[in-house]
Amino acid sequence: MTTISVNGTQHDLGDIDETMPLLWALRDRIGLVGTKFGCGIAQCGACTVHLDGTAIRSCSTPVSAAQGRQITTIEGLADGERLHPLQQAWIDHDVPQCGYCQSGQIMSAAALLAETPNPTDADIDRAMSGNICRCGTYLRIRAAIHTAAKSGKA
Amino acid sequence: MSAHYTDTLAAFLDELPSPEKPATDLSRRTFLQASAAVGGGLMLSFALPRGASANNADAFAPNAYLRIGTDNKITLVSKNPEIGQGIKTAFGMILAEELDADWSTVTVEQAATDEATYGSQFAGGSMSVRLNWDTLRRAGATGRVLLVAAAADRWGVDANSCNTESSFVVHTDSGRKLAYGDVAALAATFPIPAPESVPLKQPDQYHLLGERITGVDNHALVTGQPLFGIDKAIDNARYATYVKCPATGGRIKTANLDAVKAVDGVIDAFVLEGNNNVQQLMPGIAIVADSTWSAIKARRALEVEWDETDACCDDSESFEREAQALSQRHGDTEIVRRGNSQRAIANAAVRLEAFYSYPFLSHAPLEPQNCTAWYRDGQIELWAPTQTPGRGLSNVAELLGLDESQVTIHQTRIGGGFGRRLINDWMCEAAAISKHSGLPIKLQWTREDDMAHDFYRVAGFHSLKGAVDSAGKLSGWEDHLISFSSDGDRPVSGGGIRATEFPAPLVDNTRITQTLMPLKVPTGPWRAPGSNGIAFAVQSFIQELATAANRDHLEFLLEIMGEPRWLESGNAGALHTGRAAGVIRHAAQAAGWGRELPANKGLGLAFHFSHAGHIAEVAEVTVNEKTVTIDRVTVAADVGPIVNLSGAESQCQGAVIDGISAMAGQKLNVSKGRIQEANFHQYPMLRMPQAPQVDVHFIDSDYPPSGLGEPALPPVAPAVCNAIFAASGIRIRELPLLSSGVRLA
Incomplete structure (x- = not known):
């Protein structure tokens, strides 16, 4: 019996294959599809979620490793209807092109701001270098992170 | 259809x-x-x-x-x-x-x-x-x-x-x-x-x-709502993978289907023979399971013996050697010939020859190919992230022998196209698997599937000769494009060159020829087909000629444009030399062309016309040893009136980043018909620390509006490579930079 806590809700996954990456448990079993599949080998960051507040690549984290810990996905980032400052900044800067990588980008950025509320460009580059944007929206991502940081609510 | x-x-x-x-x-x-x-x-x-x-x-x-x-x-x-x-x-x-x-x-x-x-x-x-x-x-x-x-x-x-x-x-x-x-x-x-x-x-x-x-x-x-093809969920859907021969065209000799069916979570495994149309359904093994993970895991138990009698056995190193050898002569087919380029080159004050090359590329959209299909009662419904839903509909109807009225395709949002999703092979696979299994299925390719079974950007080789006369003017131009054909007749998608390709119509003595090598690797349109390679060769070589003639590159390029006029009479979708000169001047001025720079810094200029868009770009780089930092790219575009300024600017910025990404490190090697690179660790995408500032300027223009998905990409590689030369004297004639021993910081 495997149980995981996602965005504050307990999910009983029954006798799930414990080697299943958290990514597929979230997507196929729980139906939270905001977390994306991009490479399967922790190279692109599209699958980034928080495990006890730390950004991890869910495609390479077995569901067994997430038991007993708090998982936050893109669907759980806003406070009800009130968007996280990063989400608002992403809209204000019109960051997405195809948008596929953006939930992973936002989750990486959220972990950065939780630890470093006023990051420099170098801090941002370091924290975000694990996330590929195939469309090349990096300039707007960086600008949006600065905007969210300046809003002081992140 | x-x-x-x-x-x-x-x-x-x-x-x-x-x-x-x-x-x-x-x-x-x-x-x-x-x-x-x-x-x-x-x-x-x-x-x-x-x-x-x-x-x-x-x-x-x-x-x-x-x-x-x-x-x-x-x-x-x-x-x-x-x-x-x-x-x-x-x-x-x-x-x-x-x-x-x-x-x-x-x-x-x-x-x-x-x-x-x-x-x-x-x-x-x-x-x-x-x-x-x-x-x-x-x-x-x-x-x-x-x-x-x-x-x-x-x-x-x-x-x-x-x-x-x-x-x-x-x-x-x-x-x-x-x-x-x-x-x-x-x-x-x-x-x-x-x-x-x-x-x-x-x-x-x-x-x-x-x-x-x-x-x-x-x-x-930004809130993670379901929008993409991969996000589609239908009740009772099963999850499928489809395994094809890594050398295109291979058939299944034997496969241990019973062992696969015994894997936990697997519902069925079966062979589909396909219709031998690489754009529709090639032979493969479908595995249908209770989750995506079960399907992926079951592949590890699959053992297949392939019959590769008719399969692709291409080898990219052989292509490179053959192209080098062919570069010593004119091409088999004459695309355009005007004046006497041979005499112009022989009589030139400055003459140069150079061999430029660029490799096979994958599209690698971040959303791997996927499709949800549900065949029932002689009808099929598909949820498909496709760039060509109408074409997909007719593909599926043809494959399954259905009337087009029996096929419904729902357009989903698409996690990146770049040309890959113009072709609907994955849609055909999903349709065939659903029909065979009688189940609603969601087909999911892995990244490795995506890189192994793409319709690749074709490699290209240009043997260039140029002449500058005693007045410092470009007086002769020869380009022998060595490319590929899959039918023995026409060039593959993106492998051709037009008689009107810049600068041919603007040089008195010009000759463009083409030689096609046979190719079985599947190819297809990749963002700005043809242009994405041609611009690198042409715009770099023009800077070589300007440099050899002691001319300022900007002046030399503007002089080639000459008087403002359409290059093809009556064709408003053609290059206009006045619009071209306008964006070239604008980009140069905005980037501070001609200013003093430290010894290891340089500016590089390039112009390219494609998709009715006139675009000039100037790159500013810093070179230390063989390590390059791209500090800034300035884009000037004339694409008529802008619809959405945010979106238009974003397309230009993204195209520049995409072009740099390919230029810097991307190369697919083919051996025994198999693509050797499997995932992003072997096919590097540009990441945030390497992304330069990109400034975008739109010319206020009352021409008819044209698109921006592609035309800002072709100029960036030559602009950066010309800047590398200006900063360091290193001339890049082979992409990616890594192949020339140069890397981004």
Whole structure:
């Protein structure tokens, strides 16, 4: 019996294959599809979620490793209807092109701001270098992170 | 769907259509007649398709692009696939502008795949705005005229005394206002005017067009809502993978299907022979399981012996050696010959020869190929992230032997196209697996599948010769393009070169020839096909010639353009030397061309014309040893009026990053017909620390609007490589940079 806590809700996954990456448990079993599949080998960051507040690549984290810990996905980032400052900044800067990588980008950025509320460009580059944007929206991502940081609510 | 459609689509994608070409495509629509307008652009005359609920008193839907409910809800319809080019927002803006709708309250929805209603629906060739600008403006304006007529009727006043403002009709004299929704039911009873009779706004009346508007799906994207093909969930769907021979064309000799079926979670495993059409269904093993993970895991238990008798056995190193050997002579086929290039080169004050090359590339959209399909009762329904839903529909109908009316395709948002999703092989696989298994299935490719079974950007090799006369003028030009053919006759997609390719029409003595090597590796359009390689070779070599002749590159390039004129008489989709010179000057000035720079810094310039867009770029780089930092790229673009300033700027920035990404480190090697690179650790994508500042300038232009999905990409590689030369003296003639021993910091 495997149980995981996602965005504050307990999910009983029954006798799930414990080697299943958290990514597929979230997507196929729980139906939270905001977390994306991009490479399967922790190279692109599209699958980034928080495990006890730390950004991890869910495609390479077995569901067994997430038991007993708090998982936050893109669907759980806003406070009800009130968007996280990063989400608002992403809209204000019109960051997405195809948008596929953006939930992973936002989750990486959220972990950065939780630890470093006023990051420099170098801090941002370091924290975000694990996330590929195939469309090349990096300039707007960086600008949006600065905007969210300046809003002081992140 | 006729073969003709596929032909014209291929023409869109492989080369810039002349006005006649889109007209050919448009003529298949029942409601559109296009003709080349005097002075350029497309003039369209048409009857708009009627809205589904035109006669419904609860809603006003004068055509298939807009709907206004009596509850004041305004819905606009975007007909083409959204692949990240921002078309859903751009189409919505064009409609809303002419409808004079309050943007903050409109909803933009994705159209059904219905080419009888909407005409061709596809995302490719940077054609969406070019082909639909006029249609959408008239669709919006028609709605506005009817709403005004209805309000005037209600008030008993002359319609000419009324105006509109942000979803209201206003009676100018009295200041009375009626919301669109309040007159929607009445407007629905009025006869629909001829579209060409409705007045359109003048640019100074625009509220929306040219503004910065955030994407209509952005809220859903940043909160993780289901939008993409991969997000589609249907009840009781099973999960499938499909394993093909890594060498295209291999067949299954033996496969241990029983062992696979015994794996936990596997529901079925079976062989599909396919129809031997690489764009539809090649032989493979389908594994159907209870989760994506079970299906992926079961592949590890699969053992296949392939029969590779007819399979691809190409080898990229052999291609490179053969191309080197071929470069010593002229090509087999003459593309254009004018004057006497041989004599011009022999008599030149400065003559140069160079061999340029670029490799095979993968599209690598971040959303791996996937499709949900449900075959039941002789019909099939698919949810497909495709750039060509209409073509996909006919592919599936042909493969399954169905009438096209039995196939329904839902357009989903698409996690990146870049040309890969113009081809619907993965859609055909999903359809065949659902039919064979009798189950609703969701097919999921892995990244490794995606990289192993792409329709690759074809490699290319240019043997160039150039001459500069004693006056310092470019006097001779020869380009022998060594490329590939898969049919022994025509070049593969993106592997050809046109007689009008810059600078050929502008040099008195010019000769372009072509030699095609046989190829089995599947190829297809990759963002700015042809242009993405040709620009690198041509624009780099022009800087080589300018340097050898002691000329300033900017002056040399402007001199080649000469007097402002269209290069193809009567073709407004062709290069205009005045527009070209305009963007070249603009980019150079904005980037501070000619200023003093430290010894290890340099500026590089390049221009390329494609997809009706004139674009110049200047890169500023710092080179330490063989390590390059790209400090800034300045883009100047003349693409006519801008629809969404935010989206347009973003497309240019993204194209520059994409072009740098490919230029810096991407190369696919082929051995025994197999692509050797499997995932991003072997095929590096540019990451944030390496992304330069990209400044974008749009020329204020009253030419017809053209697309921006592609044309900003081709100039960036030569601009950066020319800057590397200026900074360090290192000349890059082989891409990627890594192959030349140069890397990004």
